[in-house]
Amino acid sequence: MPVLDIHVHVCKRYDWQPAVREYIDRLNPDFYKLFPEQVTGEGLIDYLDEHGVDRAVILAEHSPRATGIVSNDFVSELCKVSDRLIPFAAIDPEEDVDPAAETERCLGELGCRGLKIMPSYCWFEPDDPRMMPVYEIARDRSIPVMFHMGTSVFPGTRIKYADPLLLDDIADEFPDLTIVICHGGRPFWYRQTEWMLIRHRNVLVDIAGIPPKHLPSAFPKLEAMSDRFLFGTDWPGVRSISRQVKSVESLPFNRSAIENILWNNAMRLLRLNGS
Numbered sequence: 001m002p003v004l005d006i007h008v009h010v011c012k013r014y015d016w017q018p019a020v021r022e023y024i025d026r027l028n029p030d031f032y033k034l035f036p037e038q039v040t041g042e043g044l045i046d047y048l049d050e051h052g053v054d055r056a057v058i059l060a061e062h063s064p065r066a067t068g069i070v071s072n073d074f075v076s077e078l079c080k081v082s083d084r085l086i087p088f089a090a091i092d093p094e095e096d097v098d099p100a101a102e103t104e105r106c107l108g109e110l111g112c113r114g115l116k117i118m119p120s121y122c123w124f125e126p127d128d129p130r131m132m133p134v135y136e137i138a139r140d141r142s143i144p145v146m147f148h149m150g151t152s153v154f155p156g157t158r159i160k161y162a163d164p165l166l167l168d169d170i171a172d173e174f175p176d177l178t179i180v181i182c183h184g185g186r187p188f189w190y191r192q193t194e195w196m197l198i199r200h201r202n203v204l205v206d207i208a209g210i211p212p213k214h215l216p217s218a219f220p221k222l223e224a225m226s227d228r229f230l231f232g233t234d235w236p237g238v239r240s241i242s243r244q245v246k247s248v249e250s251l252p253f254n255r256s257a258i259e260n261i262l263w264n265n266a267m268r269l270l271r272l273n274g275s
């Protein structure tokens with residue numbers, strides 16, 4: 001079964017703050033052995049091959065107050081090695097002087113295929129007026145926008161901006177914008193996330209950071225709504241992508257639901273063909 005991981009992180013050695021590096025070292029001690037200086041496109045492709053992953057969305061990160069900065073340029077460059085690597089740009093209205101201009105640069109010049117927004121790491125409301133032009137651009141270009149929603153242990157995080165209901169206005173005002181709730185609002189906003197899925201056809205969920213065995217209880221309607229859930233791992237925040245794939249494959253869902261989660265939904269979201 002083909003696999004697309006929609007939530008993969010990369011870095012240079014000192015991009016992440018010490019708390020993040022320590023966290024990764026604890027959860028995935030092999031990561032810095034494999035990539036002591038920086039993740040490379042070639043090295044990442046080898047890793048994905050080893051773990052049976054066909055494609056991966058690679059996320060830039062702009063949150064100097066919390067986790068660090070993995071630049072849009074670095075991610076775009078790394079992904080040039082193979083079209084199996086799909087770059088997503090980070091936009092931060094607190095730091096980007098002109099968020100719309102940076103969005104245009106990333107989607108144009110840098111070839112990014114989506115956006116990753118981190119309100120709780122950058123300290124802004126998702127419906128901040130400075131972000132509206134960004135959402136307009138994404139909508140007009142049919143580009144998905146991922147939002148980090150859910151708790152985080154890192155110092156410098158403002159959890160009040162991580163409630164999935166904060167996306168309700170945007171989803172309503174931009175019915176043609178595709179919104180991805182990363183982490184499904186883990187671990188105590190699952191009901192809000194499910195309600196967002198029911199209310200808004202343009203909202204999807206990525207399961208990164210949710211242990212797969214918890215999915216049936218976290219989202220009791222998941223199998224019936226399997227066209228709305230996306231496989232993601234938050235690697236290197238988990239030790240092994242293939243282990244996560246196996247856990248998803250062993251869930252008590254029908255095969256088409258599992259295929260939707262692991263592959264079909266993301267391919268549709270990214271407007272990609274092929275297997």
Ligand SMILES: [Zn+2]
Pocket residue numbers: 007009208234
């Ligand atoms: Zn992540």
